[in-house]
Amino acid sequence: MRLIKVCGMRDAANIQGVERAGADWIGFIFHPASPRYVSEIPAYLPQQARRVGVFVDAPKERIIETASLFGLELVQLHGSESPRFCEEIRQTGIGVIKSLSVGDRFPDETATEYRDTCDYFLFDTQTKLHGGSGRRFDWNLLSDYSGDTPFLLSGGIAPHDTGILKTLLHPKLIGIDINSRFEITPAKKDLQKIRHFIATLKS
Numbered sequence: 024m025r026l027i028k029v030c031g032m033r034d035a036a037n038i039q040g041v042e043r044a045g046a047d048w049i050g051f052i053f054h055p056a057s058p059r060y061v062s063e064i065p066a067y068l069p070q071q072a073r074r075v076g077v078f079v080d081a082p083k084e085r086i087i088e089t090a091s092l093f094g095l096e097l098v099q100l101h102g103s104e105s106p107r108f109c110e111e112i113r114q115t116g117i118g119v120i121k122s123l124s125v126g127d128r129f130p131d132e133t134a135t136e137y138r139d140t141c142d143y144f145l146f147d148t149q150t151k152l153h154g155g156s157g158r159r160f161d162w163n164l165l166s167d168y169s170g171d172t173p174f175l176l177s178g179g180i181a182p183h184d185t186g187i188l189k190t191l192l193h194p195k196l197i198g199i200d201i202n203s204r205f206e207i208t209p210a211k212k213d214l215q216k217i218r219h220f221i222a223t224l225k226s
C-alpha cells in the first residue's frame with residue numbers, strides 16, 4: 024500500500040474531510056505567490072495525518088517558525104534550496120522532502136547531489152511555476168532513478184489515474200501526491216473525488 028498525500032489545503036472542514044477520506048499526509052502551501060497560500064492557521068489541523076509544509080526558497084528561520092506554529096512534521100522544499108540548506112533544516116528535527124523537477128530526462132545528477140540530505144524526494148513536473156502546475160511528466164523516466172532515497176510521485180495526478188498508478192512499479196516509490204486536479208476552487212478539494220481515489224488506490 025502506498026501513502027497518499029493531499030496537498031494545497033486551507034479550509035478547516037475540507038481538511039477534516041480529506042483526513043477522514045484516508046489521506047496519510049496533508050500539505051499546506053506557504054509560498055505567497057500560490058493561489059493555495061495559507062496565511063493563517065485553519066480552525067482545524069490534521070490530527071492523524073502527518074502535516075507537511077510546502078516552501079519555495081523561504082529563509083530557514085521562517086520555515087522553522089512556521090513548522091512550530093502549524094506543528095509540521097515535514098517540509099517540502101520546492102525552490103533552489105541547496106543540499107546544505109536541506110541538511111540544516113533536517114538537523115533541527117524537521118523531516119525534509121526535496122522536490123526535484125523532471126523535464127525531458129530524469130535529473131539523476133541532482134538526485135545524487137541531494138541523496139544524503141533529505142528524507143524523501145518528490146518528483147514533480149518541470150514548469151515555470153514552482154509547483155501546482157497540474158501537468159504530468161513522462162512516468163517512464165522513473166525507471167532511470169536508481170537511488171536509495173524513497174520518493175513520492177507528483178505533478179498533475181488526476182482522479183482518473185488510479186488504473187495506471189496501480190500498475191506503476193518502482194522499489195523506491197512510497198507515495199502519491201495529489202493537488203490541483205482534485206480542486207473545486209484553489210485550495211478546496213472535491214471530497215467525492217478524493218474519497219474515490221484513495222479508496223481505489225488502497226484497495
Ligand SMILES: O=C(O)c1ccccc1N[C@@H]1O[C@H](COP(=O)(O)O)[C@@H](O)[C@H]1O
Pocket residue numbers: 030031050052054057058059077078079101145147153154155156157158177178179180200201202203204
Ligand atoms: O500548489 C501550488 O500552488 C504550489 C506552489 C508552489 C510550490 C508547490 C506547489 N504545489 C505542489 O506541486 C505539486 C504538484 O501539484 P499538481 O498536482 O501539479 O497541482 C504538489 O506536490 C504540490 O504540493
